[in-house]
Amino acid sequence: MSIDSGTTAWLLISTALVMLMTPAVGFFYGGLVRRKNFISMVALSFIVFALVSIQWVILGYSLAFGGDIGGLIGNLQHFGLEGLDPGQGDTAYPPLLFVAFQLVFATVTMAIVTSGFAERVRLSAFVLFVLLWTTLVYDPLAHWAWGGGWTMGLGSLDFAGGTVVHISSGFAALAVALVIGKRSGFGQYTMEPHNIPMTLLGAGLLWFGWFGFNAGSALAANGLAANAFLVTNTSAAAGALSWLFASWIRGKPSSLGMVSGAIAGLVAITPAAGFVTVPASIVIGVAAGLLCYACMLWRINRGLDESLDAWSIHGMGGLWGAIATGIFAAAAVNGFSGLIEGNLQQFVANVIGALAALAYAFVVTYILAFVIDRVIGLRVSEEEEYVGLDLSQHGERV
Amino acid sequence: MSIDSGTTAWLLISTALVMLMTPAVGFFYGGLVRRKNFISMVALSFIVFALVSIQWVILGYSLAFGGDIGGLIGNLQHFGLEGLDPGQGDTAYPPLLFVAFQLVFATVTMAIVTSGFAERVRLSAFVLFVLLWTTLVYDPLAHWAWGGGWTMGLGSLDFAGGTVVHISSGFAALAVALVIGKRSGFGQYTMEPHNIPMTLLGAGLLWFGWFGFNAGSALAANGLAANAFLVTNTSAAAGALSWLFASWIRGKPSSLGMVSGAIAGLVAITPAAGFVTVPASIVIGVAAGLLCYACMLWRINRGLDESLDAWSIHGMGGLWGAIATGIFAAAAVNGFSGLIEGNLQQFVANVIGALAALAYAFVVTYILAFVIDRVIGLRVSEEEEYVGLDLSQHGERV
């Protein structure tokens, strides 16, 4: 198949847009922590980006998209991108571009997980964790859903990464938070976000980048991409408003609530973007805002310190999105029907795909974090935590 | 007509670029207010984005681009995007993409209007205002100029929204400022911009996004888009320099003056971008910088608290741009001639189009703001204003 320049242009820029999401996660999270950990939070996202970028071209791509081994993992045929010609392939875009596009998905997923580590992780342990997690958790899940693995075979639909990216990172963050423990002082005194404008900036860049994420996942510049683009925006807006108004009833409508709702809407529409209509995306977004808000309140009530709510927003929002895809998929959009159009099978396949990703990510992450913690220690000392990670891990100060 | 992937790719990314302009307006404005209203100012832009996004897909698009009713408004044939197929249409891009592209114009227009509300608007009244304004002011104006309405019929040229976006938002902000009244303390003590770098960041992102705004309005990736791109940049640069040097003569050349001049240049070239040459764009930009600077000085002298100068920059800059389009339009660029090439008719049509938008936007906005103010109150209490909107409206603090 010959390269189509329009398709390629759209994928090039989509890749750049998604790349921007990784520092955007850093700023989104960085504004939410205390001042003494701002640099650390942004730095973690850059470190993730650098480490996963290298891991992906050497090993990760092959594990995810190499020849299938038992439905579970790819083989090493593309180790070091071996056997990929930059110019030719059986797609309308160059194979190397697909590598790059998938790369930025792997990095942003890892960046989301930093929520569970916030303000207390030891940098050296984090580096190790990143390399192992992306290899042992992300790469297999990407293979399952997109690389010819078993959930793909099952017919489970995941347009742009509801299971692979969001369920996996959200539940991984939860597992990490359980292993690493609460921040010292959590629950005793308030830990206010120190720089809300930076979180809003991060949110703006995430929303912007998400168009590459979802509409880019059409892997073409066509009507499907346009649909994905518009439902993405609509669901984000709906999520922002539902969280905003729900929190308004309980108290002041915070700007953080609004952007959290937007992210919830973006997460939930991610697996559905290529399968549902605009009206459905309003429903998906509204429900995402309300659900994730409720999950966040529940988490806080439970005294759980999954600090920056990757679990309640990405984990639970992703779960809802995967299920919603099974419900709202409309044949008119992309040929697939969901529960509403009477296709129970699709619904079941999607639930299975989601729960499998959830269980796998949670369990493997828990074990991984646990082992690293025992062997080299995941957490900084009490003094280092008190002084803050900026100073203690990086020798820098805002 | 079949979908062209290159055209579609360019429109997809243009839409994303223009989307970024809404938070960019938030940061641009947010840096200019006092610290206690920073979050509020950014939050308003996000709220606008969310509300208008939903209004547009349900109602707004149909009012603007539905079947014409008397040259004034569109009908409800596309209510809820009814009757729009994602994949097919009579354009080289998918119809849904046009919906998305037009959506982000509607949002950024509304965001500009927040200038008149700065540091004193009640959030609940603002939400109501947004829903009504975008429906009663923006949607009709979009219909007039682009949706088959009467100014379009008149032959008035507006390439990317000089009348619809800038004149309308600028004069609306003026009307709002007149109704809501001055900020308490205005004119008595100085209200310095609290975070100039954030305004510069907003300006940088606006300049960046404006390429999607103007070059995207070619609705194709071709020579016309290239022309729009280059004249846009040239006019912005010219505006930045003319304001910079003019203010240098009077005192220190502030960075805020420079970026204000850049925005003035961008605004003025907006209606002209697809009709004028690069040399003309220098003239347009230089004049825009000088004119808007003079308007700002006049406004301040008059003690008018249209706080963030949407009127002097977008309103007056847009007016100049609409007129300039009627003057400088060159047949070589896009087949249309202006006054300089002897086409008086074009000039007259453009003046009429601009004044009609100006009058409509000002009058309807004034009435709207007035009514909302009487019925539920547009403005926060004196205490809330003193404490700042961040705390009083959102319960948050920088």
Next chain:
Amino acid sequence: MSIDSGTTAWLLISTALVMLMTPAVGFFYGGLVRRKNFISMVALSFIVFALVSIQWVILGYSLAFGGDIGGLIGNLQHFGLEGLDPGQGDTAYPPLLFVAFQLVFATVTMAIVTSGFAERVRLSAFVLFVLLWTTLVYDPLAHWAWGGGWTMGLGSLDFAGGTVVHISSGFAALAVALVIGKRSGFGQYTMEPHNIPMTLLGAGLLWFGWFGFNAGSALAANGLAANAFLVTNTSAAAGALSWLFASWIRGKPSSLGMVSGAIAGLVAITPAAGFVTVPASIVIGVAAGLLCYACMLWRINRGLDESLDAWSIHGMGGLWGAIATGIFAAAAVNGFSGLIEGNLQQFVANVIGALAALAYAFVVTYILAFVIDRVIGLRVSEEEEYVGLDLSQHGERV
């Protein structure tokens, strides 16, 4: 040749991406200086952008890409963009778009040079310097390498500007720093970066924009662009990690070190991006991180106040990149072989091209700065420097 919409779409967005790099340099640099010079540093980048934008469309483009005069400079055939039709040409993209694409390269180059002026330049002298430098240094160098000049004739390879952009700006910054002298107090007390998050933001935007810079330089949306995209990202990641780990051995692994390494990797891959493979890009990036880190340490030890390290990162990183291109160029990528594939000639041509740019940029800049300094004074007074440039040059304050 008829316009290809996909190619054009990719060049349009690439131009916008590269445009964003100029304010990004402003923020990157702005975070590194002291608080009292933050606005100044960002403002310089905007001023550069505005001035060079105008110079380019009037004069610069013609000097760089007009008909060749003796291999040294272009003629004035395109003065004021004379003779460029927006719509037609012998390329798959509109000629005016090439003007715009090259414009943003000229601006970002100039912005990098501000490193040598940091915290001590007089604004009026700077304006003069910019106009002269871009005309006397940048335009000829662009002609040499890309406009049909002598290094192009020599067969020296520079894919996206290793010599024209990075060597030239880095060594120009060095020359400027030598002429203007150290900041008062340099070496006596520490001048800590006052806002590291803004530097990280700038770095994130630079990384993002660099995809337009390098992959856009393919001037097409094809396999070559995809290759350039992926090696760019890989080299950046490798540079970030090598600087990070090298500095970790010596002390705390700072976030600034990491992003400096990323920029080093981006710089080094710039001339090579269209000629080398992904594995080679890892080597190039790792070496760039280590080399530039060593150069920075050497500079500091020497008490040289080239304040923001344009020399060590862009100058030396660019030099390494130009040489590395001569070493690693692989015929499989783009038909050119380097030293490793036995092509000594390519290596020699690249070394000559690099050294010529280096010498020309350094010498001419030195003379230019020297003359301006003698004639009107390059530097602010001691009091103005103490108070800071924000106040003394712009009358503004963070």
Next chain:
Amino acid sequence: MKEMVSMMMICAVIRPERLEFVKKDLEKAGIYGMTIFDVQGRGDQKGIQLQYRGGTMNVDLIPKIMVEVVVPDGKLEETVGIITNAARTGKVGDGRIFVLPVMKSFRIRTGEEIH
């Protein structure tokens, strides 16, 4: 104590928006030296009550500016008067002035003691 202490430090907590007036009025009286910084304060009113739907919300720490002026004893009354007048709006939250005794005072540039 009067004999031993010949200088006083006036610590005035004022509204940020009154700073310009305080500065100008002190200047007119020939009093230039001052040191200022941002503070937050609550007074006997326990902050500001915001009407907030059914209930109310209390914002108890309000941004203020602290102005510290050291003056010789003889200028104390005048200075306090100027600051009071310049900083006053008449509404709750105008702030307080505290006067602290200064035992000694030096100019760093010369090392000399100031009397």
Next chain:
Amino acid sequence: MKEMVSMMMICAVIRPERLEFVKKDLEKAGIYGMTIFDVQGRGDQKGIQLQYRGGTMNVDLIPKIMVEVVVPDGKLEETVGIITNAARTGKVGDGRIFVLPVMKSFRIRTGEEIH
């Protein structure tokens, strides 16, 4: 001096995270007036030692909050006691309280002197 000075300024350098407790406890005791600002401090411990690979690193200026409360002499002891209890964690770095004499005190709104 006792006779001349009837008010005291309590300057308490505390951990930022204890501020809420100090505020609440003072409130309970009817003491609302206070002025706070961000400071950095080092104590006799010379800051915090961080284990850092082979060596150690010393972070010597730690963020603290300064709480200034002016009280009549009679309330001094009580107030100091409340602050001490509310701010204490028992670990190094809890901070100090310095008590300074206040010669005079005025309310700007009314211009009246406070006693």
Next chain:
Amino acid sequence: MKEMVSMMMICAVIRPERLEFVKKDLEKAGIYGMTIFDVQGRGDQKGIQLQYRGGTMNVDLIPKIMVEVVVPDGKLEETVGIITNAARTGKVGDGRIFVLPVMKSFRIRTGEEIH
């Protein structure tokens, strides 16, 4: 008063760029405790005059750092001397040192009074 006041608070307004020197020199003398914060000040020179085209511009509030060190009476002179020397550049704007009496002083961690 000498008998009643046994500690002094040294409030030194210095140039930000001299802080490192002040800290180091105090450390050498065994004086570790200090509290610092950012301030802005103008002195008798009314700020800095900037030549600005035809006219001039006056920047009247210049960033400084306030260093507060509480020392026993006996160490007062030494400490003031150290700070003065370390902070001095000899140019206008070096700052001032004000010495205030401290009536009492407590360590929050233990609640004990410090003498």
